[in-house]
Amino acid sequence: MAITPTFPGVYIEEIPSGVRTIVGVATSITGFIGRALRGPVNDPVRIQSFADFERAFGGLSLESTMSYAVQQYFLNGGTDAIIVRVVHSGDVTATNNASKATVGLPGAVGSLNLDAANEGAWGSNLRARVDHITRPAVATDPTDPANALFNLTVQDSATGGIESFRNVSTHPNNRRFITLVLEQESNLVRMNGAVPAQRPTNHPDPPPGQDPFATPGSFSQFGPGRDGIALTDNDVTGSQATKTGIFALEKTDLFNLLCIPPLERDVDVNAGATLSQALQYCKKRRAMLIVDPPSIWNETSDVTGVAGVDSLGLRDENSAIYFPRVKMADPLLENRLVEFVPCGAVAGIFARTDSQRGVFKAPAGLDATLNGVRELTVKLTDGEQGQLNPIGVNCLRSFPIIGNVVWGARTLEGADLLASEWKYIPVRRVALFIEESLYRGTQFAVFEPNDEPLWAQLRLNVGAFMQNLFRQGAFQGASAREAYFVKVDKETTTQNDINLGIVNILVGFAPLKPAEFVIIKIQQIAGQVQT
Numbered sequence: 001m002a003i004t005p006t007f008p009g010v011y012i013e014e015i016p017s018g019v020r021t022i023v024g025v026a027t028s029i030t031g032f033i034g035r036a037l038r039g040p041v042n043d044p045v046r047i048q049s050f051a052d053f054e055r056a057f058g059g060l061s062l063e064s065t066m067s068y069a070v071q072q073y074f075l076n077g078g079t080d081a082i083i084v085r086v087v088h089s090g091d092v093t094a095t096n097n098a099s100k101a102t103v104g105l106p107g108a109v110g111s112l113n114l115d116a117a118n119e120g121a122w123g124s125n126l127r128a129r130v131d132h133i134t135r136p137a138v139a140t141d142p143t144d145p146a147n148a149l150f151n152l153t154v155q156d157s158a159t160g161g162i163e164s165f166r167n168v169s170t171h172p173n174n175r176r177f178i179t180l181v182l183e184q185e186s187n188l189v190r191m192n193g194a195v196p197a198q199r200p201t202n203h204p205d206p207p208p209g210q211d212p213f214a215t216p217g218s219f220s221q222f223g224p225g226r227d228g229i230a231l232t233d234n235d236v237t238g239s240q241a242t243k244t245g246i247f248a249l250e251k252t253d254l255f256n257l258l259c260i261p262p263l264e265r266d267v268d269v270n271a272g273a274t275l276s277q278a279l280q281y282c283k284k285r286r287a288m289l290i291v292d293p294p295s296i297w298n299e300t301s302d303v304t305g306v307a308g309v310d311s312l313g314l315r316d317e318n319s320a321i322y323f324p325r326v327k328m329a330d331p332l333l334e335n336r337l338v339e340f341v342p343c344g345a346v347a348g349i350f351a352r353t354d355s356q357r358g359v360f361k362a363p364a365g366l367d368a369t370l371n372g373v374r375e376l377t378v379k380l381t382d383g384e385q386g387q388l389n390p391i392g393v394n395c396l397r398s399f400p401i402i403g404n405v406v407w408g409a410r411t412l413e414g415a416d417l418l419a420s421e422w423k424y425i426p427v428r429r430v431a432l433f434i435e436e437s438l439y440r441g442t443q444f445a446v447f448e449p450n451d452e453p454l455w456a457q458l459r460l461n462v463g464a465f466m467q468n469l470f471r472q473g474a475f476q477g478a479s480a481r482e483a484y485f486v487k488v489d490k491e492t493t494t495q496n497d498i499n500l501g502i503v504n505i506l507v508g509f510a511p512l513k514p515a516e517f518v519i520i521k522i523q524q525i526a527g528q529v530q531t
Contacts, residue, residue: 018453018456018457018460018461019460019461019464020441020444020457020461021441021461021464022437022438022440022441022442022461022462022464022465023437023441024433024437024465024468024469025254025433025436025437025440026080026254026256027256027354027359027429027433028078028079028080028256028257028347028350028351028354028355028359029046029080029081029082029254029255029256029257030073030078030080030081030082030255030256030257030258030259030347030350030351031044031081031082031084031249031252031255031257031258031259031287032066032069032070032073032081032082032083032084032259032260032261032344033066033084033086033236033245033246033248033258033259033260034064034065034066034067034069034084034085034086034231034236034260034261035061035063035064035065035066035085035086035087035230035231036057036058036061036064036066036067036083036085037057037058037059037061037064037067037120037122037227038056038057038058038118038120038122039056039057039058039083039085039118040056040085040117040118041085041086041087041098041118041119042084042085042086042238042243042244042245042248043084043085043248043251044082044083044084044248044249044251044252045057045082045083045085046080046081046082046083046252047070047080047081047082047083048079048080048081049074050070050071050074050075053067053070053071053074053081053083056083057083057085058122060331060332061332062332062333063227063230063264065261065262065263065264065265065340065341066083066261068261068328068330068340068344069259069261069340069341069343069344070083070344071344072328072340072344072345072348072372073259073344073345073347073348073351074348075345075348075371075372076344076345076346076347076348076349076351076352076370076371076372077348077349077351077352077353077355077371078344078347078348078351078352079351079355080351082249082252082255084245084246084248084249085118086231086235086236086238086244086245086248087119087120087227087228087231087235088228088229088230088231088232088235089228089235090234091228091229095226096228096229097226097228098119098120098225098226098227098228099119099225099226099228100115100116100117100118100119100120100123100225101115101116101121101122101123101124101126101222101223101224101225102114102115102116102192102222102223102225103126103128103220103221103222103223104220105128105130105200105201105220106200106201107196107198107199107200107201108147108198108201109196109197109198110194110196110197110198111196111200112170112178112191112195112196112199112200113191113192113193114128114154114182114189114190114191114192114222115189115190115191115192116188116189116190116222116225117186117187117188117189117190119225119226119227119228120225120226120227121224121225121226121227122156122158122225123222123225124222124223124224124225125156125157125158125159125222126154126155126156126157126188126189126221126222127154127155127157127213127219127220127221127222128152128153128154128155128189128219128220128222129152129153129154129155129203129212129213129218129219129220130150130151130152130153130199130200130201130202130203131150131151131153131202131203131205132149132150132151132199132202133151134149134150134151134166134167135149135167137149142173143169143171143173143174143175144169144171144174145171147198147199148169148170148171148174148197148198148199149167149168149169149176149199150168150169150170150199150200150202151164151165151166151167151168152164152165152168152178153165154186154188154189155213155219156188157213161188163185163186163187163188163189165178165181165182165185165186168181170195170196170197170198170199172195177195178191178195179191179195203217203218203219203220204217204218205218206218230263230264230267231263231264232263233263233269233270233273233274236260236263236269236274237273237274237277237278246260246274246277246278246281247281249281249285254436255285255287256286256287256288256429256432257287257288257289257290257347257350258278258281258282258287258288258289258290259290259343259344259347260274260275260278260289260343261292261341261343261344262292262295262341265339266295268292268294268295269292271291271294271311271312271313271314272312272313275289275291275312275314276313276314279314279316279318279319282318282319283316283318286432286435286436286439287318287432288318288319288320288411288425288428288429288432289314289318289319289320290319290320290321290322290343290346290347291312291314291319291320291321291322291343291412292321292322292325292341292342292343293321293322293323293324293325293341293342294307294312295325297323297324298377298378299378300378300380300384300387300388303323303387303388303391303393304387304388304391309321309391309392309393309412310391314412315392315412315413315415315418316411316412316413317411317412317413317420317422317428318411318428318432319411319412319413320394320410320411320412320425321392321393321394321412322342322343322346322393322394322395322396322406322408323378323388323393323394323395323396324342324376324377324378324380324395324396325339325340325341325342325376325377326339326340326341326342326345326370326373326375326376326377326396326404327339327340327373327374327375327376327377328340328372328373328374329372329374337374337375339377342370342396345370345371345372345373346363346406348371349363349364349368349370349406350363352368353367353368358472358473358474359426359429359430359433359474360426360429360430360472360473360474360475360511360512361426362409362424362425362426362514363406363409363425363426364394364405364406364407364408364409364514365405365406365407366402366405368405368406368407369402369403369404369405370396370403370404370405370406373403373404375398375404376396376397376398376404379398380395380396380397385397385407385408388408389408389410389516390415390416390417391415391416392410392411392412392413392414392415392418393408393410394406394407394408394409394410395407395408409424409425409426409514409516410423410424410425411423411424411425411428423513424513424514424516426511426512426513426514427511427512427513430474430509430511430512431511434466434469434507434509437465438462438465438505438507441461441462441465442458442461442462442505445457445458445503450493450498450501450502450503451498452489454503455488455489455493455503458486458488458503458505459486459487459488462486462488462505462507463486466480466483466484466486466507466509467480467484469484469509470483470484473512474509474512475509475510475511475512476510476511476512477510482510483509483510484507484508484509484510485506485507485508486505486506486507487505487506487507488503488504488505488506492504492505492506
C-alpha cells in the first residue's frame with residue numbers, strides 16, 4: 001500500500017518482490033490399506049518406520065498381509081507410509097464383525113463403562129483400576145462436587161504398557177472430565193455412554209509389595225473384543241460418504257503410491273470391484289496404484305492368457321503391475337520361506353530410488369535390488385520377459401551375483417500396442433509430481449487481479465521451479481529452452497478467459513525416458529593389405 005506523506009522528511013516503503021517459492025511435494029509417501037492387530041480403524045496414521053507400525057498397529061500378524069507389506073516397504077528403503085486399518089463390519093452375523101472389548105466399573109449411582117480405543121481381540125488384555133487417593137475437592141466449586149474425583153489406571157497386559165489419569169472427574173463441566181481426558185490423552189480406552197454422577201467404586205489395595213494388576217480383585221478385566229472374520233472387498237472399498245476403506249485417505253493431505261495387499265494370504269483383492277475403484281481414486285489424488293499379480297499366475301502363459309493381465313481391466317497410466325511374487329523368510333513361521341505379493345518391496349524401491357537419484361529415475365535396474373527376498377516364485381528367462389514387457393508387465397528377475405532386482409519400468413498403459421505417451425513409470429511420476437507441486441504452489445494466484453503483473457509473477461515462480469528441476473537433471477535438453485517452457489500471457493489467457501475469472505498457465509517439459517534397451521553394435525574391421 002502506497003505511503004501518504006503528511007510531514008516533510010524521508011519515508012520508507014517496502015515493495016513486495018513477487019517471489020513465492022514453489023516447493024516440490026514428496027514423491028513416495030505410500031498408502032497401505034488392510035488388516036492389522038490393533039490401531040485406529042478407517043483413520044489414516046502416518047508412520048516413518050516399522051517400529052512406528054509396531055507401536056500403533058501391533059506389528060506382524062499371520063492374518064494381516066498388510067503388516068508384511070509394510071515391513072517389506074521399510075526394509076527396501078521406504079521412509080513414509082500412511083496406514084489405513086480396516087476391519088470386517090456390517091455382517092448379519094454379529095459375531096463375524098470386529099468389536100471392542102468393554103468393562104463396567106460399578107459405582108454407588110451407576111456403572112462407568114469403558115471401551116477399548118478400537119476394535120480387536122487386543123482389547124481383551126486391558127485391565128482397569130480405580131482409586132480415590134485424589135486431591136481434595138473444592139467445596140465452593142460447583143464443578144468439583146464430593147465423590148466425583150478419582151484416579152484411573154489402565155494396563156495393557158500384553159505389552160505391559162500403563163496409562164494413568166489422576167484427578168479425573170465425573171462432572172461434565174470439570175476441566176478433568178473423564179470423557180474428554182480419555183479422548184485426548186489415552187491410546188487404550190474411551191468412555192462408552194453416559195457418565196454417572198458419582199465416581200466408580202475404589203478397587204481394594206493388594207498386599208504390600210504386590211503388583212495390583214497381578215492380584216485378583218485389585219483390578220477389573222475387560223471383556224473379550226473380536227478381530228472379526230477376514231476382510232471382504234466391501235470392507236476395503238469402503239464408502240466415500242463416510243470416508244471408510246480406500247476413501248479414508250480423504251482424511252490425509254498427500255500420498256503418492258497405493259498398495260492394497262491380499263485380503264488373506266490365498267485370497268486376492270478383486271480387480272473389477274476394489275482395484276478399479278482404487279485406481280480411479282488414485283487418478284483423482286495424482287497417485288499411482290501398484291498392482292500385485294493374482295495368485296493364479298504361476299507361469300508366463302498365465303499372464304498372457306485369458307485370465308491374464310488384460311482380464312484385470314486396469315490398463316491406465318496411473319497403475320503398474322509387477323510379476324512374479326516373492327519368497328521371503330517369515331519371522332512368525334520359524335523363518336521358513338513364504339510367498340508374498342511384491343507391492344510393499346516394490347514401493348520401497350520407488351522410495352529408495354527417489355531419495356538416491358530422484359523421481360525422474362526409473363525404479364528399476366541393477367540398483368533396484370529387492371532386500372530380504374530370497375527367491376522369486378517364477379524364475380523368468382529373457383525370452384519370457386520378452387513376452388511380458390511388450391504388454392506392460394514389469395518383471396522381477398534373478399541374476400547371478402546381482403541377486404533379485406526390479407527389471408521393468410512400464411505403466412499398465414505401457415503396452416507397445418497402445419503407443420501411449422505415458423509408457424514409462426518415471427515419465428508419469430514426474431508429471432504427477434509437477435502437477436501436484438504447481439497445484440499447491442500457485443494457490444497464491446487465486447483472487448489476484450488477472451493481468452500482466454500476476455502473469456509475470458506466475459512466469460517467475462513456475463519458471464524458477466522448472467529451472468530447479470532442470471538443474472537436477474529431470475529433463476532432456478542441453479539448455480533450459482530445450483528442456484521446458486512456461487507461458488502465461490495474452491495468448492494463453494484471452495479477454496474471454498479474464499471475464500470468466502480464468503488464468504491459463506501452459507507448462508511443457510521434455511521428460512527423460514529410461515534406456516530400456518541397450519544395443520551394442522559390433523563390426524569386424526578387415527585387416528589392411530600391405531602393398
